[in-house]
Amino acid sequence: MISKRIRELSAYKTETTPCKVKLSSNELPIRFPEEVKKRIKEVVSSIPFNRYPDPQATELKEIIALRFGVHPENVVLGNGSDELIQYLSISIGELNKGVIYPIPTFPMYGICASALGREKIEVPLQEDFDLDLEEFLSVIKEKAPAIAFFSYPNNPTGNCFSEEKIRRIREEKVFSVLDEAYYHFSGKTFLKEALSREDTVVLRTLSKIGLAGLRVGILIAKEEIAREINKVRLPFNITYPSQVIAKVMLEEFYFLIEEHVSMVIRERERIMKELSKLEGVKTYPSDANFFLFSTAYPADLVHKELVKEEVLVRDVSYLPGLKGCLRVSLGFPEENDAFLEALQKVLKRLC
Numbered sequence: 001m002i003s004k005r006i007r008e009l010s011a012y013k014t015e016t017t018p019c020k021v022k023l024s025s026n027e028l029p030i031r032f033p034e035e036v037k038k039r040i041k042e043v044v045s046s047i048p049f050n051r052y053p054d055p056q057a058t059e060l061k062e063i064i065a066l067r068f069g070v071h072p073e074n075v076v077l078g079n080g081s082d083e084l085i086q087y088l089s090i091s092i093g094e095l096n097k098g099v100i101y102p103i104p105t106f107p108m109y110g111i112c113a114s115a116l117g118r119e120k121i122e123v124p125l126q127e128d129f130d131l132d133l134e135e136f137l138s139v140i141k142e143k144a145p146a147i148a149f150f151s152y153p154n155n156p157t158g159n160c161f162s163e164e165k166i167r168r169i170r171e172e173k174v175f176s177v178l179d180e181a182y183y184h185f186s187g188k189t190f191l192k193e194a195l196s197r198e199d200t201v202v203l204r205t206l207s208k209i210g211l212a213g214l215r216v217g218i219l220i221a222k223e224e225i226a227r228e229i230n231k232v233r234l235p236f237n238i239t240y241p242s243q244v245i246a247k248v249m250l251e252e253f254y255f256l257i258e259e260h261v262s263m264v265i266r267e268r269e270r271i272m273k274e275l276s277k278l279e280g281v282k283t284y285p286s287d288a289n290f291f292l293f294s295t296a297y298p299a300d301l302v303h304k305e306l307v308k309e310e311v312l313v314r315d316v317s318y319l320p321g322l323k324g325c326l327r328v329s330l331g332f333p334e335e336n337d338a339f340l341e342a343l344q345k346v347l348k349r350l351c
């Protein structure tokens with residue numbers, strides 16, 4: 001029998017409507033040159049598929065540690081950072097202690113907590129999308145949660161929360177997870193604290209830097225903490241192809257990733273500026289590779305009309321505090337221009 005806890009759970013939703021311009025999943029716009037494809041063919045064709053991969057993904061971990069400025073002993077790899085969120089939800093504190101996080105945020109924190117029967121403690125963000133410190137402190141006093149998740153920058157709002165507020169919450173003996181999936185676009189990090197404290201870890205991922213299909217998430221912590229969390233890791237969670245392809249990309253083609261990340265940061269500024277010139281359109285500040293915007297029209301209608309123009313964004317208006325909002329990821333300049341044009345057309349049609 002399926003437990004009541006699981007029956008009551010809603011599965012993670014993704015936006016799958018087919019469209020020519022897909023700006024809905026916060027992926028990196030990057031086309032791999034022939035030279036990259038050739039190298040990948042070479043390394044993939046030499047994989048002995050009848051064998052299990054290295055359970056520790058040693059070589060991949062080494063290059064990741066080098067690229068992220070840490071030691072391999074500080075790293076636990078997951079099948080995406082989703083899996084690491086699950087490992088943390090299993091490992092930190094007793095299961096009868098709750099999990100706290102602001103809302104709206106990345107849904108996996110709540111899904112993992114519910115799957116384990118842990119209490120979910122959801123604290124609405126302030127109107128400016130920063131943490132409501134007073135509310136956090138008061139609910140922590142009442143419920144004493146063991147673990148807090150902070151998406152930093154926050155998905156879907158795009159901003160980084162105040163560092164001081166995060167530190168103040170942590171002082172209440174709440175183990176703090178800084179989910180820095182979008183770090184490459186914010187440049188803001190708690191890495192030093194994750195390496196020096198036993199109550200802080202940082203999550204990163206290769207998904208937002210061009211390698212989402214490989215499913216490689218990265219947990220960075222003090223060696224003692226990393227060692228404990230590694231005990232719940234499934235033995236061969238990083239597949240052979242993922243290990244070899246990610247290694248080649250980080251070792252030989254990292255410059256390509258960096259170039260495309262810079263392009264997205266430039267595009268973020270350009271497109272947000274262009275959008276804010278449109279009448280009735282409001283944009284919200286972003287430290288990520290996506291941002292929120294709203295128009296004078298209902299978000300579900302704008303979403304539907306944009307789909308007719310072959311542009312896919314995410315309607316997030318059903319989330320608390322996000323009435324009228326849509327989330328758009330930054331793509332190639334021509335994709336972003338197509339989005340701008342489509343939105344202008346849609347707004348004209350609706351007025």
Ligand code: PMP
Nearest residue numbers: 080081082106151155181205207
């Ligand atoms: N954390 C946040 C804040 C995210 O937005 C996402 C992806 N949407 C993830 C984690 C999961 O990333 P991964 O692909 O590494 O599982």
